Structures are given as structure tokens and as C-alpha cells.
Amino acid sequence: MISPDTTHPPHSLRLRSGNQMMAEGALQAGCTFFAGYPITPATGIFKTMIDLLPARGGVALSAPDEISAVAYCIGASMRGAKAMTATSGPGWALMTESVQYALMTETPLVVALVQRLGPSTGGATQGGQGDVLLAEYCTSGGYTIPILCPTNARECYELTILAFTWAELFRVPVIVLSDKETGMTIESVDVGSLPSITSQNRPSNFAFRELGGFRQNERKGTYYFDAIHEIPVFAPVGGPRKVTATGSAHDKQGRLQKNSPETLEVLLHLEQKVRWRLDDFAVVTADLQPAAGTLIISYGITARAARDAVSEARRMGERVSHLIVHSLFPIPVKKITQAAHNVDEVIVAEENMNGLYRSVIDRHLAGKRVRGVNKIGAMITPQEILEAIMS
Amino acid sequence: MELLTTTNGMEVVYQKPPTLTDTPLRYCPGCGHGVVHKLLMEVVDEMKIQDQTIGVAPVGCSVFAYDYMNIDMQEAAHGRASAVATGIKRILPDKYVFSYQGDGDLAAIGTAETIHTVNRGENILIVFINNAIYGMTGGQMAPTTLLGMVTSTTPFGREQQVMGYPLKITDLVAQLPGAYYVTRQAVHTVQAVRKAKKAIRNAFVYQTRRQGTCFIEIVSNCPSGWKMTPVEANDWLEKNMLPFYPLGDLKVPAS
Numbered sequence: 001m002i003s004p005d006t007t008h009p010p011h012s013l014r015l016r017s018g019n020q021m022m023a024e025g026a027l028q029a030g031c032t033f034f035a036g037y038p039i040t041p042a043t044g045i046f047k048t049m050i051d052l053l054p055a056r057g058g059v060a061l062s063a064p065d066e067i068s069a070v071a072y073c074i075g076a077s078m079r080g081a082k083a084m085t086a087t088s089g090p091g092w093a094l095m096t097e098s099v100q101y102a103l104m105t106e107t108p109l110v111v112a113l114v115q116r117l118g119p120s121t122g123g124a125t126q127g128g129q130g131d132v133l134l135a136e137y138c139t140s141g142g143y144t145i146p147i148l149c150p151t152n153a154r155e156c157y158e159l160t161i162l163a164f165t166w167a168e169l170f171r172v173p174v175i176v177l178s179d180k181e182t183g184m185t186i187e188s189v190d191v192g193s194l195p196s197i198t199s200q201n202r203p204s205n206f207a208f209r210e211l212g213g214f215r216q217n218e219r220k221g222t223y224y225f226d227a228i229h230e231i232p233v234f235a236p237v238g239g240p241r242k243v244t245a246t247g248s249a250h251d252k253q254g255r256l257q258k259n260s261p262e263t264l265e266v267l268l269h270l271e272q273k274v275r276w277r278l279d280d281f282a283v284v285t286a287d288l289q290p291a292a293g294t295l296i297i298s299y300g301i302t303a304r305a306a307r308d309a310v311s312e313a314r315r316m317g318e319r320v321s322h323l324i325v326h327s328l329f330p331i332p333v334k335k336i337t338q339a340a341h342n343v344d345e346v347i348v349a350e351e352n353m354n355g356l357y358r359s360v361i362d363r364h365l366a367g368k369r370v371r372g373v374n375k376i377g378a379m380i381t382p383q384e385i386l387e388a389i390m391s
Numbered sequence: 392m393e394l395l396t397t398t399n400g401m402e403v404v405y406q407k408p409p410t411l412t413d414t415p416l417r418y419c420p421g422c423g424h425g426v427v428h429k430l431l432m433e434v435v436d437e438m439k440i441q442d443q444t445i446g447v448a449p450v451g452c453s454v455f456a457y458d459y460m461n462i463d464m465q466e467a468a469h470g471r472a473s474a475v476a477t478g479i480k481r482i483l484p485d486k487y488v489f490s491y492q493g494d495g496d497l498a499a500i501g502t503a504e505t506i507h508t509v510n511r512g513e514n515i516l517i518v519f520i521n522n523a524i525y526g527m528t529g530g531q532m533a534p535t536t537l538l539g540m541v542t543s544t545t546p547f548g549r550e551q552q553v554m555g556y557p558l559k560i561t562d563l564v565a566q567l568p569g570a571y572y573v574t575r576q577a578v579h580t581v582q583a584v585r586k587a588k589k590a591i592r593n594a595f596v597y598q599t600r601r602q603g604t605c606f607i608e609i610v611s612n613c614p615s616g617w618k619m620t621p622v623e624a625n626d627w628l629e630k631n632m633l634p635f636y637p638l639g640d641l642k643v644p645a646s
């Protein structure tokens with residue numbers, strides 16, 4: 001386990017894969033429960049958790065399939081454990097049933113989704129960024145699921161900690177969307193300079209009592225909230241009072257209801273608790289240039305090629321801005337529109353055929369010429385992005 | 392597709408079955424998959440049913456099975472081979488249909504499909520390769536991993552308290568009324584290979600009777616995942632796998 005304390009002074013370079021750093025970020029965040037099923041290219045997270053978590057008093061389980069793996073995590077989280085699983089596209093397809101259940105039951109959960117080439121079994125050892133919308137829109141109703149997207153091993157660590165914070169604070173499933181190249185490439189990480197933060201914890205009765213309020217919620221049911229965006233106080237199963245949770249449409253007590261006004265309010269709340277906090281979810285790296293005519297938007301592994309392309313274009317005298325989106329969803333609309341404010345053209349570079357992320361952000365880029373640099377089967381090169389900038 | 396009988400005046404005593412393609416096997420040296428592929432294709436050739444046989448391969452090391460077996464082959468999603476085979480057999484009841492699945496595919500992610508396929512008595516053959524490990528993804532614990540066995544996800548050996556017991560799914564399916572012929576074989580010695588071939592031949596013949604599912608477990612090895620030489624792996628199989636997974640018939644047709 002890397003600990004960002006005095007064990008490693010600054011400039012302690014270590015070789016780490018993104019998968020390893022994601023597991024270590026989870027441990028730093030206080031994750032105590034992990035379940036997984038072997039799948040390339042995500043197995044490294046599973047393996048690292050099996051190696052490190054039990055020794056620290058946590059639970060790491062091999063599941064017979066991804067359906068079980070994610071369900072184990074939800075059960076553990078219902079008791080209060082910070083829980084995580086890791087998979088790739090084919091396993092994600094199986095997990096979506098229970099991810100919907102986690103969303104509906106407001107159960108904190110972190111899923112590492114290390115993308116590979118799809119569809120179906122696709123290419124186990126080929127990278128890709130084709131699961132962006134499959135991940136986001138896996139729920140009936142299209143409820144917003146926060147998605148974080150690292151571009152390198154260090155960000156795998158940092159964003160996994162952040163994913164736990166979001167999952168816990170807002171009681172939602174959060175996806176850390178990595179990809180084969182980010183997850184399996186072994187690169188230098190300055191482990192001495194890693195942030196020493198851990199993740200925050202879900203609002204519990206205990207915490208609210210400490211803050212001197214909300215105690216009345218304890219008597220008002222599992223999902224009680226006053227304002228639509230308020231996060232219900234977490235009530236653990238196996239605790240001092242009766243807890244009911246259900247994936248069926250329910251009222252604030254957690255009782256199955258069909259379409260009572262209170263049930264519809266709960267459904268609205270599931271979306272509004274995220275929508276109301278849009279600014280809190282916006283994580284980007286903006287490298288903007290005054291008077292730039294072109295803005296490159298990229299994420300994940302492709303952001304690294306885009307960064308090279310942008311510096312090369314600038315060297316050649318072009319004025320070009322670059323926005324790396326780390327929080328793909330909820331879409332950081334303000335950050336995107338601010339970055340695109342004065343440009344004529346936006347180029348979205350992503351390793352999928354149909355310009356998946358472009359298709360959902362171009363509605364926020366009215367009046368701009370929006371183009372894509374897209375490719376499948378291999379990483380997009382800096383040269384390909386540069387050609388798009390220059391053309 | 393006839394077998395050769397003589398060449399240059401010399402008698403042919405052994406040759407690769409013609410229905411096994413010339414594609415070099417991608418399997419690790421010493422792996423049992425190649426032997427089982429050969430046996431299946433030998434039976435297909437001997438019964439002259441190349442154009443009547445359809446196979447369904449899994450996700451796992453044998454994803455490339457269609458490259459080696461020159462018959463119609465599908466690669467199903469992980470765990471779903473016997474379900475896809477069910478659909479094929481129901482539409483083409485006169486064809487010979489088999490699924491070819493590893494322990495993770497058949498006894499972990501596909502357990503429900505396996506149990507229900509056999510319980511329905513689908514008239515297919517299920518070939519189950521049990522090497523007690525996930526080979527393709529790098530040697531993780533499988534449902535059939537022996538207690539105490541070291542894998543990448545049981546670095547201190549499989550502990551019953553944490554990971555439960557190895558699953559004898561063949562014994563389980565033998566209890567189901569839909570099972571017609573259930574046997575456990577191996578391919579680690581010449582003698583075992585010959586017995587395994589007889590079992591495969593029986594299963595193909597039984598399929599024409601439409602009396603239920605034929606299920607053949609092949610206790611196999613994984614030199615790479617077990618981190619042994621091929622010879623060590625076969626020796627380890629004999630000493631450790633076979634006492635827990637004893638060879639022989641578990642259910643045979645009444646007549």
C-alpha cells in the first residue's frame with residue numbers, strides 16, 4: 001500500500017499501473033469491501049485488492065460472476081462499508097441490473113470500468129472508449145450517474161478517492177471510467193506527492209447528531225428528505241432500528257408504492273440530488289489560450305495524445321485551447337461552455353466510432369462548428385489530432 | 392475428407408483428423424485443450440458428421456476453437472454456451488450440437504444455464520474442461536480450484552472459510568433427471584485419452600436417441616496457470632485433481 005505520508009518523501013518515483021493505483025486509491029479512500037470477477041483489462045484491480053485488502057482487515061471476495069460481484073458490494077454498502085468492484089464492458093453489461101438497484105436504493109457504490117474494445121466480448125486486450133454512454137445511460141429513465149475519467153496512473157488514484165467521496169456523500173453509484181491503456185500501462189508515479197486526503201463518509205445518524213441536527217429523520221424512514229435535493233440520512237441494515245430498502249418504486253419509508261405523489265417525488269429526488277449540485281461535480285483540466293479559434297475536448301487516454309497535439313500546434317503558431325474532462329457526467333456544462341466561449345470550432349477526440357461524448361455535449365455548443373476525431377482498434381495519435389487542428 | 396490408408400507404401404498408423412484445421416494451436420505447451428479438440432474432431436470424422444455438427448465455444452482460452460475445428464462454431468458470451476446451444480438444437484433437432492466450456496464458463500458465470508440446460512434434458516453434448524483455474528485472464532481462482540491451491544487470487548491457497556469448497560458440478564448435474572450420460576474423463580495419459588475418446592463417441596451416438604443431455608467433464612491441466620512444466624502439471628493432476636475429481640461414469644444409459 002502506498003501511503004502518502006512520510007514513508008515516501010517527495011520525488012519517490014515508483015512504477016505503477018493505473019489498475020494498481022486505482023486499487024490503492026480505493027484503500028486510501030477507506031474502501032473495506034471489494035468483490036470481483038476476472039476480466040481483462042480490469043483484473044489488475046481485483047488482484048491488487050485481493051493482495052492488499054484482507055491484510056488490512058477488509059474483505060476481498062472472488063465472485064462467480066459480475067452479477068454477484070456487484071451485488072455483494074451493495075449488500076456490504078448497505079451496512080456502511082465503502083465498497084467497490086471492477087470490471088470491463090462485458091462484465092459491466094451484467095452489472096447494470098444491480099447498478100440500477102444501487103441507484104434506486106441510494107446505496108453508495110464505486111465501480112471501476114476499465115474499457116476495452118466492444119461490442120460484446122470485443123477485444124479483451126484492445127483498448128477503447130466505447131462504453132461512455134453504455135455506462136451513463138444504463139438505467140431505465142436515464143438517471144444521472146456520476147462518471148470520473150482518469151488519464152494516467154496518478155489520476156486513477158486521485159479520482160478513485162473522489163469517486164468514493166461522491167458515492168458516500170450523495171449516496172449514488174459512481175463509475176471510474178478507465179480504459180485498457182490507462183489501466184494496464186505501467187508508468188512512473190511520484191508516490192511521495194500523492195494527496196493525503198481520504199474520502200468523506202455518507203451522512204449518517206451519527207454525523208448528523210454531531211452537527212446538531214436532523215435527528216428527527218431517524219424516525220421518518222430510510223429515504224426521508226425534506227427538500228428534493230437533500231441526501232437522506234443513511235440507516236445501516238443490521239442497526240438499532242428497522243430498515244427497509246427496495247429497488248421497487250417506493251415512498252420515503254422505503255415501502256413499495258406504484259405512483260403515489262410521494263413515490264414520484266422520490267424518483268425526482270434521485271435525479272435532483274445530483275442536478276442540484278452540478279457545480280460540485282465539475283472536474284476538468286483547462287489549458288485555455290486567449291483568442292484561440294479552436295478548442296480540443298478530450299478525456300481518458302486520448303487526452304494525452306491531445307495534449308501533445310495542442311503543444312505541437314502552438315509551436316507551429318496556432319492558437320488552440322484544450323479542455324480535459326475528468327467528470328464526464330453530470331456533464332460539466334459551465335466549464336465546457338466557458339472554455340468554448342470565444343472559439344469558432346470545437347474538436348472532440350475520443351477512441352470510439354460514433355463520437356459518443358461529442359453526441360451529448362454538442363447540444364451545449366450551439367453556434368460552434370463541432371467535429372470529432374474518432375478511431376477504433378488503436379489509440380488516437382497526436383498526429384491525427386494535429387491534422388484535425390490544422391485542417 | 393477420407394482418412395489416408397497408405398502413403399509411399401508405408402502404413403499410416405496415426406494422423407491428424409482432417410476436420411482439425413492446420414491452424415497452429417495458440418494454447419500453451421502441454422495444455423489439454425489441443426488433445427480434446429483432436430478427440431472431438433476424430434469422432435466427427437469417424438462418424439462422418441462434419442456437415443451435421445455444430446459447436447458452441449465459450450469465452451476463455453478456447454475462444455479460438457472455431458479456428459481449429461472445421462465445423463460451424465459459435466463463440467457465445469461468457470457462460471451462455473449451453474443456452475445458445477439450446478436455441479440451435481431446438482431449431483435444428485437433427486444436427487449434432489455440443490458446447491465446449493471451461494470451469495469458469497460452465498460452473499461459475501454459466502451455472503444457471505448449465506443446471507437448467509441439463510434439467511430440461513436438452514439433447515446436446517456439454518464438454519466441460521476442468522483445470523481448476525482461469526487460464527486466459529492470468530490464473531485466478533475458479534469454482535473448481537482445490538482447497539489449498541495457490542492461484543493469483545488465492546495467494547495463500549484456497550481457504551474454505553473465505554472462498555468455499557470446490558464445486559463438483561458434474562456430480563450435481565448427474566442428479567438431474569434430464570441428464571442421460573454423465574462421465575468424468577482426463578487426457579493426461581495415453582490410456583486416459585483413449586477412454587475419453589470412447590466417452591465422446593458414446594455421447595455423439597447417444598445424442599441421436601433424444602433421451603437427454605450428455606455431459607463429459609475432462610479433468611485437464613493448466614501448466615501456465617499452475618506454474619509448472621507440462622510433465623509436472625500432469626503429475627500434479629494425477630496426485631491432486633483425480634483424488635477429488637475421480638474419473639469414471641456418473642450416469643450411464645439404462646441400456
